[in-house]
Amino acid sequence: MKARKMRKIINLLSIFFLAISIFSLSLYAQKNSCVECHQELEDELLAPVEAFKIDIHQQFGLSCADCHGGNPAEEDIDLAKDKTFKGAPQRFRIPEFCASCHSDSRYMRRFNPRIRVDQLDIYWTSKHGQLLKKGDTKVALCTDCHAAHGIQAATHPKSWTFPWNIPQTCSRCHSDTNYMKDYKIPTKQWDDYKDSVHAHALFEKKDLSAPVCNDCHGNHGATPPEVTSIAYICRQCHPSAGELFSQSPHKKAFDEMELSECEACHGNHKILPPSDEMLGTGEKAVCIQCHEPDSEPYQIASRIKEKLDAFIKKIRHAESLLEQADRQGVEVSEPKFMLTEANSTLIFVRNLTHSFSLMEIEEKIEEGKKVVAEVTNAGEAALREAKFRKTGLIIATCFIFLLSIALFLKIKQITKKTPNESP
Amino acid sequence: MKNILQSIYFYLDTRFKLSDLIQFAKKKKVPEHKHSFWYYFGGICLFLFILQVLTGILLLLYYTPSVDSAHESIQFIMSQVKFGWLMRSVHSWSANILIAAIFIHMFSSFFLKAYRSPRELTWITGFFLLLIFLAFGFSGYLLPWNELSFFATRIGSDIAGTLPLIGNHIKTFILGGTDVTGATISRFFWLHIGILPLLTVMILGIHVLLVQILGMSKPIGIPENKVKEVPFFPNFILKDSLGWMLILALIGVLCVFFPWEIGQKADPFAATPIGIKPEWYFTFMFSTLKIIPAHIFSIEGEMIAIFGFMIGGLLWMLVPFLDRNAAKERRSPVFSFIGWVVLLYIVVMTAVTYLLPGL
Numbered sequence: 036m037k038a039r040k041m042r043k044i045i046n047l048l049s050i051f052f053l054a055i056s057i058f059s060l061s062l063y064a065q066k067n068s069c070v071e072c073h074q075e076l077e078d079e080l081l082a083p084v085e086a087f088k089i090d091i092h093q094q095f096g097l098s099c100a101d102c103h104g105g106n107p108a109e110e111d112i113d114l115a116k117d118k119t120f121k122g123a124p125q126r127f128r129i130p131e132f133c134a135s136c137h138s139d140s141r142y143m144r145r146f147n148p149r150i151r152v153d154q155l156d157i158y159w160t161s162k163h164g165q166l167l168k169k170g171d172t173k174v175a176l177c178t179d180c181h182a183a184h185g186i187q188a189a190t191h192p193k194s195w196t197f198p199w200n201i202p203q204t205c206s207r208c209h210s211d212t213n214y215m216k217d218y219k220i221p222t223k224q225w226d227d228y229k230d231s232v233h234a235h236a237l238f239e240k241k242d243l244s245a246p247v248c249n250d251c252h253g254n255h256g257a258t259p260p261e262v263t264s265i266a267y268i269c270r271q272c273h274p275s276a277g278e279l280f281s282q283s284p285h286k287k288a289f290d291e292m293e294l295s296e297c298e299a300c301h302g303n304h305k306i307l308p309p310s311d312e313m314l315g316t317g318e319k320a321v322c323i324q325c326h327e328p329d330s331e332p333y334q335i336a337s338r339i340k341e342k343l344d345a346f347i348k349k350i351r352h353a354e355s356l357l358e359q360a361d362r363q364g365v366e367v368s369e370p371k372f373m374l375t376e377a378n379s380t381l382i383f384v385r386n387l388t389h390s391f392s393l394m395e396i397e398e399k400i401e402e403g404k405k406v407v408a409e410v411t412n413a414g415e416a417a418l419r420e421a422k423f424r425k426t427g428l429i430i431a432t433c434f435i436f437l438l439s440i441a442l443f444l445k446i447k448q449i450t451k452k453t454p455n456e457s458p
Numbered sequence: 459m460k461n462i463l464q465s466i467y468f469y470l471d472t473r474f475k476l477s478d479l480i481q482f483a484k485k486k487k488v489p490e491h492k493h494s495f496w497y498y499f500g501g502i503c504l505f506l507f508i509l510q511v512l513t514g515i516l517l518l519l520y521y522t523p524s525v526d527s528a529h530e531s532i533q534f535i536m537s538q539v540k541f542g543w544l545m546r547s548v549h550s551w552s553a554n555i556l557i558a559a560i561f562i563h564m565f566s567s568f569f570l571k572a573y574r575s576p577r578e579l580t581w582i583t584g585f586f587l588l589l590i591f592l593a594f595g596f597s598g599y600l601l602p603w604n605e606l607s608f609f610a611t612r613i614g615s616d617i618a619g620t621l622p623l624i625g626n627h628i629k630t631f632i633l634g635g636t637d638v639t640g641a642t643i644s645r646f647f648w649l650h651i652g653i654l655p656l657l658t659v660m661i662l663g664i665h666v667l668l669v670q671i672l673g674m675s676k677p678i679g680i681p682e683n684k685v686k687e688v689p690f691f692p693n694f695i696l697k698d699s700l701g702w703m704l705i706l707a708l709i710g711v712l713c714v715f716f717p718w719e720i721g722q723k724a725d726p727f728a729a730t731p732i733g734i735k736p737e738w739y740f741t742f743m744f745s746t747l748k749i750i751p752a753h754i755f756s757i758e759g760e761m762i763a764i765f766g767f768m769i770g771g772l773l774w775m776l777v778p779f780l781d782r783n784a785a786k787e788r789r790s791p792v793f794s795f796i797g798w799v800v801l802l803y804i805v806v807m808t809a810v811t812y813l814l815p816g817l
Contacts, residue, residue: 364543364714364715364716364717365543365717366533366536366537366543366717366720367537368533368537368720369533369537424543424544424714425714427714428710428711428714431707431710432707432710432711435703435704435706435707435710436707438703439700439703439704439707442696442699442700442703443700445692445696446693446696446697446700449692449693449696450688450693
C-alpha cells in the first residue's frame, strides 16, 4: 500500500519536472540574443534589427542565425558566436552568401515552390557579375538592389524592386557620375526615362505593365542589349509594329547597316510619345535622317504624311460638326459612336506606317474615309436640324406672341365693355 | 350651315343639358383684387398637366420599359423619331415647371388663406395632387435608365429603407426587390402611366369641381369695396389663356436651346458617381438628411428627419382645421409666419444642394 503511494508521488513529481524542463527549453529555444544585444547598440549595428522587422525572411520565420550562423539562444557573446557563426559576409561573397539558400531548390521549396533558384547563375552572366568576378566590388550585388535586412517581396509596392521603384534603384548607381566615371557609360538614363512615354504610363497612369530598366536590360542578368536584340525587346510589347517592320524593306537595310530597328527612330531611354510629325519630310521627321530629298523613299514618306494628314483633317472636321450639333442640343450619340470606328482606323493606320507601304496605308485610309464621310453627313444633317429647330421656334414664338397680343387686346376690349361688379 | 350647327347643338343639348352648363358659365364670377395674379397658377398647372398627358401619350408610342431597351428607346426618340426630341423635351421641361407651378399655387393659396372654410377639401385634394406629382417626378426620373436617375432612385429608396420596422418592406415594395432592377423600371412605368394618372384624374376632378362649386376665395382683410367680380367667361379664361401662351413660348425656347439630356446608360455595377442628387424638388429633403447629425439623443438622425417631414406634411395638410382664426375670417399672422419659415427653409436647403455640393 505504502509502495503504491510512493510510486504515485514519484510519478507526479516526474510529470512536474518534465513540464518544467519543456517550458525552460522552449524559452531557451525562443531566445534571440542577436536581437537583444543589437537593440542596445547604435547606428549600423542597430540598423539590421530595425530593418529586419519588415523583412520577408522574418515573415517566413527565419532569423539572424539562418544567414549569419551562431547560437542566438546563448546569452554570452562568446558562446553565441560559436563555430557556426559566419558574421557579415565580405562584399564580393554576397552573391554566394544569398545563393546558399536561394540556389537550393529543395530548401526554397519549403517557403515558395514557384520561386526561381537560378539567380546566381544568371547573375554571373550579367555585366555586374562579370565585373565582380574580375574583382570589381563596386558593381551591383544582391543587397544593392534588394537591401540587406529590409528585403521585401518584389510585389510589395515599397520594395526597391517594385516596378515604380526600379528606375530609382538602378539610378542610385547609374545616375551617380562620380561613381560611374570609371565605367565610361552615360549617366542620364534616369533623366531621359522620366520624360519618356513609358515613365508617363508608369508614374502618371500607374500602369505597372509599362517597361522599366529590367524589362529591357534584364534584372539578375542585367546587360546592355545588343543592337540586334533591341527590336526583339520592343516586340515583347509591340508585336504588331515589329511584325510590320520585319516585312518592310527597311528590315534588310537596317540589318545590313547594323542599325537597331526601333531605337533608330524612337530612341532608347527617352522614348517620347510618337507623333505624326515623326513621319514625312518635315523638320521633326525621322525619315530624313537617312533619305535624301530626291530619292523615291523620300517621296513615299512625303506621300504617306500627306495622306495621313488629310485623313486626320477629315476626322477632326467630322468631330467638330458633331460637337457643334451636340452643343446645339441635337442628339448625335450614334454618329459619335461611328466616329470612334474612324479613330480606330486612324490608330491602325499609324501603326501601319511601320510597314512603309504606301499602298496598304492608302487602302486602309480609304476604308476609314467612308466612315468619316458618313459621320460628316450625319453631322451636317444634325446642324441642319438645329437650324430647322431654331427657325421653327422663331415662327412658333412669333405666332404665340401674335396670339398673346390678340388675347391681350381682346381682354382690354372686354374689360372696358364689362362693368366691374361688386358683390 | 347655321341650321346644321343648330341641329347638332340641339341634339347635344337634349342629351347633355348643355344650356344649363352655358348658363352656369355665363353666371360664374371670379373675384378680382390686388392678389388676383396668383389665381392664374392653378390654370397654369392644369395646362401643364394637359401637356404632360399629350406628350406622354406620344412618348408611349416608342418607349420600352426594360433595362435593355429603355435608354436605347429614349435615344431613338431623341434622334430618329420626327419631333421626338420636342415631345420628350416638352414632357421633361413641362414636368419640372409643373412642379414649380404647383408649389407656387400651394404657397399662394396658403398665404391668401384660401384653405379656410368651406374650402378645406379643395386644399386637401390639392395637397394630395402635390404628392401625386412628386411621385410622378420620382417614377418618371428613372424611366430613361441613365446613370443619374439610377443612382438617385437607389439613394431615394435607401432613405425609405431606413424607416423602422416597415422601412425594408417599403423599399422592397418600391423597387420590386432589394435593388434597382428591371422589376423597378417595370413598376415605375406602370405607376407613372397607369396608377398615378388614374389617381390624378379622380382627385383633380374633385379639386376642379370644388373650385367650380365653391368659387375662388377672397383674401381676408381686403375691404369688400376693393374686391370686384368679373365674369369667368370670357374675362378670366382669356387671361388664363394668355398665361398659357407665355408658358408655352417659354417651354419652346427651353426645348430648342436646352433639350432634355439623355445621359449615360446606367451601369448597376459601377460605383455611385460623386455628387449624385435627386431631382431639384426633392433636394431640400436630401440636404436635410445630409446635414442632420448621425444621432440625436441616441436616435438615428435620418429617422428623425424622415419622421419630421412626415409629421410636417401631415400638419401642412391639416392647416385648414388648425388655423382657427382664418376659419373665422380673421387674420392669422402666426400661420403666415410659419408659411414663410417653411418657404424659406425649402428655398435655402434647395440652394444649399447646388451651391455647397460638398456639404
